[in-house]
Amino acid sequence: MEPWRVLVTDGLQDTGISILSKEAQVDDHKGISAEELLKEIGNYDALIVRGRTKVTSEVIEAGKKLKVIGRAGVGVDNIDTAYAKEKGVIVVNAPTATTTAVAELAMGMVFALAREIPRADASMKRGEWAKKEFEGVELYGKTLGIIGFGRIGSTVGQMAAAVGMRIMACCLFRIPETIRIIGGELLMMDDIIEKSDFITIHTPLSDETRGMINAEAFARMKDGVYLICTARGGIIDEKALLDALNSGKVAGAALDVFETEPPVFKELINHPKVIATPHMAGQTNEAQRRASMDIAKEVTAALKGDKLHWKIV
Numbered sequence: 363m364e365p366w367r368v369l370v371t372d373g374l375q376d377t378g379i380s381i382l383s384k385e386a387q388v389d390d391h392k393g394i395s396a397e398e399l400l401k402e403i404g405n406y407d408a409l410i411v412r413g414r415t416k417v418t419s420e421v422i423e424a425g426k427k428l429k430v431i432g433r434a435g436v437g438v439d440n441i442d443t444a445y446a447k448e449k450g451v452i453v454v455n456a457p458t459a460t461t462t463a464v465a466e467l468a469m470g471m472v473f474a475l476a477r478e479i480p481r482a483d484a485s486m487k488r489g490e491w492a493k494k495e496f497e498g499v500e501l502y503g504k505t506l507g508i509i510g511f512g513r514i515g516s517t518v519g520q521m522a523a524a525v526g527m528r529i530m531a532c533c534l535f536r537i538p539e540t541i542r543i544i545g546g547e548l549l550m551m552d553d554i555i556e557k558s559d560f561i562t563i564h565t566p567l568s569d570e571t572r573g574m575i576n577a578e579a580f581a582r583m584k585d586g587v588y589l590i591c592t593a594r595g596g597i598i599d600e601k602a603l604l605d606a607l608n609s610g611k612v613a614g615a616a617l618d619v620f621e622t623e624p625p626v627f628k629e630l631i632n633h634p635k636v637i638a639t640p641h642m643a644g645q646t647n648e649a650q651r652r653a654s655m656d657i658a659k660e661v662t663a664a665l666k667g668d669k670l671h672w673k674i675v
């Protein structure tokens with residue numbers, strides 16, 4: 363029998379490539395263009411992507427031998443999962459690998475916003491000593507509203523509770539035990555929006571969450587609220603955020619994800635009260651190693667017809 367062929371299009375750590383190579387022929391074609399992918403995909407049994415590659419219905423249609431699509435990470439909003447299901451192509455992800463990394467960046471953003479660390483650092487590098495400009499706020503006793511209390515949101519909750527923040531969370535599907543352990547409250551999203559000093563977003567991008575943080579939501583927030591988003595671009599209405607920053611309603615925003623990536627809305631990125639990072643929350647060495655191993659094992663299991671842990675469709 364011919365060996366299975368696996369195409370990797372957004373890079374994968376060597377540990378994962380080694381696991382796959384025991385069972386299949388692996389082609390690492392990092393950065394492949396959309397046109398090239400359409401031409402090549404017909405030769406492969408499996409495709410492994412991160413967030414860059416758009417796995418459209420056309421790609422799935424062209425993948426005549428395609429049995430499984432693996433997402434080395436969490437969000438599958440770049441994969442047409444409905445069409446994959448229709449075509450009998452399995453979609454799997456590696457949902458636990460990056461939880462700690464994303465939560466740590468979100469917490470880092472909370473600290474960075476409260477003390478304006480990036481702006482202070484930039485002023486020092488310009489040779490200034492602007493000590494009087496930087497009076498921050500303490501986190502102790504402040505309320506952190508967590509929208510989406512799943513793996514990442516609940517990990518952020520534990521970290522923030524440890525520095526003395528009061529935790530409020532809202533969640534659609536499950537009510538984790540964690541909220542009770544950390545002494546937090548589960549509330550409706552409206553309450554979170556109105557009562558929080560800091561709001562951090564950890565939901566997937568879906569029909570329901572797209573544009574969820576809009577002008578109306580900003581109007582209901584406390585004056586001087588801080589906003590953090592490491593979830594997905596499109597959940598926050600970026601134009602409404604810019605207006606809220608300019609009016610002073612929002613005292614600072616930290617964003618890892620954008621409606622268009624790389625971002626084109628430069629006015630938002632360049633705003634002095636915005637801290638921006640290039641969709642790197644899940645990108646620690648440890649997290650990417652775990653993601654590469656998890657997805658390699660899961661894709662191999664799908665090819666062999668073995669039991670799957672993280673089947674999306």
Ligand SMILES: NC(=O)C1=CN([C@@H]2O[C@H](COP(=O)(O)OP(=O)(O)OC[C@H]3O[C@@H](n4cnc5c(N)ncnc54)[C@H](O)[C@@H]3O)[C@@H](O)[C@H]2O)C=CC1
Nearest residue numbers: 436437510511512513514533534535565566592593643644
């Ligand atoms: N910036 C980055 O590099 C990364 C971003 N992410 C993003 O983080 C998201 C969350 O990841 P996990 O915590 O692992 O997922 P998860 O599935 O464990 O948690 C998401 C939670 O959001 C809740 N939720 C969904 N819709 C909601 C709504 N309308 N209102 C309130 N809650 C809602 C769900 O009930 C669920 O508990 C991913 O979907 C992905 O988009 C994940 C990894 C890396």
Ligand SMILES: O=C(O)CCC(=O)C(=O)O
Nearest residue numbers: 412413414435436437644
């Ligand atoms: O893999 C990436 O490029 C980013 C990680 C991410 O956003 C996710 O896992 O959902």
